[in-house]
Structure formats: C-alpha cells, structure tokens
Amino acid sequence: MNPYVTGQTIQMLREKRRMTQKQLADLLYISDKTVSKWETGKGLPDIMLLEPLAKALHVSVPELFSGNRTGNMLKTRFYVCPVCGNVISAAGEGAFHCCGILLPPLEPEEPDTAHDIIVTPMDGEYYVRMAHPMTKRHFISFFAAVTAERVTLVKLYPEQEPETRLPAKGRGWLYAYCNQHGLFRLPLRREQR
Known part of the structure; x- marks a missing residue:
C-alpha cells in the first residue's frame, strides 16, 4: 500500500x-x-x-x-493480535493496530499434515474440522469461509473442539488459523472430501 x-x-x-x-x-x-x-x-x-x-x-x-476497488471479498486479509488474540478481517490490505502493535497481514499457506483441514458438505453447509490440539498454548483460533460476497468467521477457543459449520455459498477460500503456525488456506468448492 x-x-x-x-x-x-x-x-x-x-x-x-x-x-x-x-x-x-x-x-x-x-x-x-x-x-x-x-x-x-x-x-x-x-x-x-x-x-x-x-x-x-x-x-x-x-x-x-x-487504487483498488475493495468490493470483492475474495481480497479479504486477516490480522491477529499476538497479545490479546483479537482477529481483524478487512476487504483488502490496511493498517490495523491492536494493543499498541501494528499488525501485519497474515500470509496464508497450504495446509500441511499437522494442519489438515477436513471439509464435508452437509445439509447446505460445510462441516469443517481438524485433528489439531486445543490447549491454552496451541490451538486453532478461527475458521473462515470467504466468497466474493461474504466472509463468515467463527472464533474458536482452547476449550472447544476444532470444528464448525460454515455456509456453503459459492466458491472461494476456507481459512484456518493456528496460533503457533499461522494461517492455512484451501479452495472452497461444492465437492469437498
């Protein structure tokens, strides 16, 4: 920017x-x-x-x-505060601060074996889960489904299981954020495994 x-x-x-x-x-x-x-x-x-x-x-x-139109939600960027865990999503890149820190945008990676995201279509939704530890020090902080029209973000906490349901509304991206290893992303399609 x-x-x-x-x-x-x-x-x-x-x-x-x-x-x-x-x-x-x-x-x-x-x-x-x-x-x-x-x-x-x-x-x-x-x-x-x-x-x-x-x-x-x-x-x-x-x-x-x-210089960019930011109406396309597929350009959504995520920011997470390392101090309090606050999650900020923005339709494009921006400058965001939390707890006195300038937050860098998270750069998504493909899931690895330790962060495999399992997506199952179910009743017009995606059932999303991961086989990931959920301890106070190492956990999945959120799942998000992003399409051209919307962002659906579900915040998770260490005492929960790493699973949720997200609306199956078109193509886009599915994100999962691990507080220790960063942001993971895979394409959302109608037919998931």
Missing part, C-alpha cells in the same frame, strides 16, 4: 470516470493546474481534500490510497 495517494492513482481513477482534470477540479473547487500537479507527481492533495476527492472519484478513502 502506498503511504499516501499517488498521482498515478488519481489519474487512473479520474480516467475510469471519463472525467477531465478540469471537471475534477471544478468538483473540488480547485484549479485544473492543481490536479495536473498531483498527477505528474509535482504535488500532493491536502489531507482535507481526501474525502471530497474520494467522493468525486466514486471510491472510498482506502480505495483512493490503494
């Missing part, structure tokens, strides 16, 4: 809307030369203009920073 809005992003979003620099400038009550400076990297929009700029370009402020 860029630390601030780039001229390239502004130009790309403006052109997507088939808007001239002058038309964008008029919406923001600034000169077209100012928009030109942003787009050529000779200046940056004032922070007070970010919300009106995003509105004029028909995107959210986070989309303005990233």
Whole structure:
C-alpha cells in the first residue's frame, strides 16, 4: 500500500470516470493546474481534500490510497493480535493496530499434515474440522469461509473442539488459523472430501 495517494492513482481513477482534470477540479473547487500537479507527481492533495476527492472519484478513502476497488471479498486479509488474540478481517490490505502493535497481514499457506483441514458438505453447509490440539498454548483460533460476497468467521477457543459449520455459498477460500503456525488456506468448492 502506498503511504499516501499517488498521482498515478488519481489519474487512473479520474480516467475510469471519463472525467477531465478540469471537471475534477471544478468538483473540488480547485484549479485544473492543481490536479495536473498531483498527477505528474509535482504535488500532493491536502489531507482535507481526501474525502471530497474520494467522493468525486466514486471510491472510498482506502480505495483512493490503494487504487483498488475493495468490493470483492475474495481480497479479504486477516490480522491477529499476538497479545490479546483479537482477529481483524478487512476487504483488502490496511493498517490495523491492536494493543499498541501494528499488525501485519497474515500470509496464508497450504495446509500441511499437522494442519489438515477436513471439509464435508452437509445439509447446505460445510462441516469443517481438524485433528489439531486445543490447549491454552496451541490451538486453532478461527475458521473462515470467504466468497466474493461474504466472509463468515467463527472464533474458536482452547476449550472447544476444532470444528464448525460454515455456509456453503459459492466458491472461494476456507481459512484456518493456528496460533503457533499461522494461517492455512484451501479452495472452497461444492465437492469437498
């Protein structure tokens, strides 16, 4: 993610809307030369203009920073606080803090033999389970089913079994997070083993 809005992003979003620099400038009550400076990297929009700029370009402020539309839930990223275990999911990458720590996005891996995820279709749902220890120091923290339209996250605790039911609503990804070994992911399809 860029630390601030780039001229390239502004130009790309403006052109997507088939808007001239002058038309964008008029919406923001600034000169077209100012928009030109942003787009050529000779200046940056004032922070007070970010919300009106995003509105004029028909995107959210986070989309303005990233240059990406974040409506597709398949771009969901997960963040877990190592201190309190708080789980944050976001439709795209962001900057999230918990317990005074900047949380990095979790990078999913394919399940290994110790983290095999077993998925069984059952009555319009997926029955998801793992043969994994559930102790206070080593446990599965959550399962999540992510499709283009939704994220369903089920938080687990050490005193529970590592199993749940998740809605079978289209293709996407199934995630399981082990507090010791990280995030695991496998594709969700209608026919699972």
